Amino acid sequence: MDSVHYDRDGSGLRIPLALKILIAGGFGAGKTTLVSALSEVRPLQTEEVLTGAGIGVDDLAGVETKSTTTVAMDFGRITINEDLQVYLFGTPGQDRFWFLWDELAFGALGAVVLADTRRLADCFPSIDYFEQRGIPFVVGVNCFDDGRRFSLDAVRQALDLDPNVPLVFCDARDRQSGKLVLISLVEHVARQRGEPVPVS
Numbered sequence: 195m196d197s198v199h200y201d202r203d204g205s206g207l208r209i210p211l212a213l214k215i216l217i218a219g220g221f222g223a224g225k226t227t228l229v230s231a232l233s234e235v236r237p238l239q240t241e242e243v244l245t246g247a248g249i250g251v252d253d254l255a256g257v258e259t260k261s262t263t264t265v266a267m268d269f270g271r272i273t274i275n276e277d278l279q280v281y282l283f284g285t286p287g288q289d290r291f292w293f294l295w296d297e298l299a300f301g302a303l304g305a306v307v308l309a310d311t312r313r314l315a316d317c318f319p320s321i322d323y324f325e326q327r328g329i330p331f332v333v334g335v336n337c338f339d340d341g342r343r344f345s346l347d348a349v350r351q352a353l354d355l356d357p358n359v360p361l362v363f364c365d366a367r368d369r370q371s372g373k374l375v376l377i378s379l380v381e382h383v384a385r386q387r388g389e390p391v392p393v394s
Contacts, residue, residue, distance in 0.1 A: 210279045214301055215379065217268070217284040218323070219308030220316020224336040224366035225284040226268050228308065232282060232372045233270025272376075280376070285320075295323060304330035304383050306375055308366065311341045314352055321353065330383045334364040334375040358382075 217225045268284030283298050299305075307320045317333070324331040335349055344352075346361050355361060360378045365371040381391045 208276060210273075210275075210277050213278070213280045213303045215280060215282055215376065216299060216302050216305035216329075217282055217308065218305050218317075218320040218331075219285075219336075220310060220313055220320070222313070223308040223310040223316065224338075225308055228306070228334075228336075228364075228366040228372050228375075229268040229270040229282050229284040231367055231369045232272060232376070234273060235271050299323075299327065299329060302329060304332075304379050306379055307331050307333045308364075309333050309335045309349065309353070310338060311335065311344055311349070312338060314349070317353070321355070325356075330379070330386055332360040332362065332375065332379045332382055334362055334366075336366045337363055 217228050219225055268282070270282040270284075272280040272282070274280060283302075285295055285298055305320075305324050307317050307324070309317045321331070321333070323329075333349075333353065333355065335344075335346070337343070346363070350357075350361050353361075360382050362375055362378050364375045384391045
């Protein structure tokens with residue numbers, strides 16, 4: 195497939211191929227943090243302060259210090275080279291904003307589901323969403339400083355993940371760690387499509 199597109203006015207300007215990747219997971223799992231760490235441009239964020247109106251609606255168990263929430267999406271960009279850019283779309287984590295997911299997922303190459311071991315069950319809806327729609331995904335276990343440490347095998351068993359779904363530890367605050375998660379996703383998509391994956 196040709197990865198270079200040209201504009202329609204015939205000027206010959208190179209327009210890079212864009213790949214869309216979703217960053218999903220439960221409330222407080224680190225989606226906004228990961229998009230911010232990875233983006234080469236100032237990320238677009240739709241963070242709003244949690245207010246008293248969320249009492250009884252927003253479950254803060256395990257993330258009591260969280261003071262904001264994404265109400266639409268996060269957006270960031272990574273330029274791989276002049277012919278290829280990656281667009282990152284962070285999904286909202288709360289149930290009442292899930293109506294946005296279908297629009298965000300349209301045309302996505304795949305997704306990263308961030309798992310927080312303090313609230314592991316919160317990533318089930320994301321996993322179910324991508325499984326039901328056949329969208330390739332990987333699970334990144336975000337290692338919070340105050341979170342319990344479990345082996346990847348224990349997390350895989352708890353999430354009942356298909357053996358073919360990549361599962362990796364990550365630190366959403368760290369750009370290099372986030373890049374390794376994205377590489378894992380791209381390699382997973384390539385394997386699913388029967389394309390060669392470079393040996394690292």
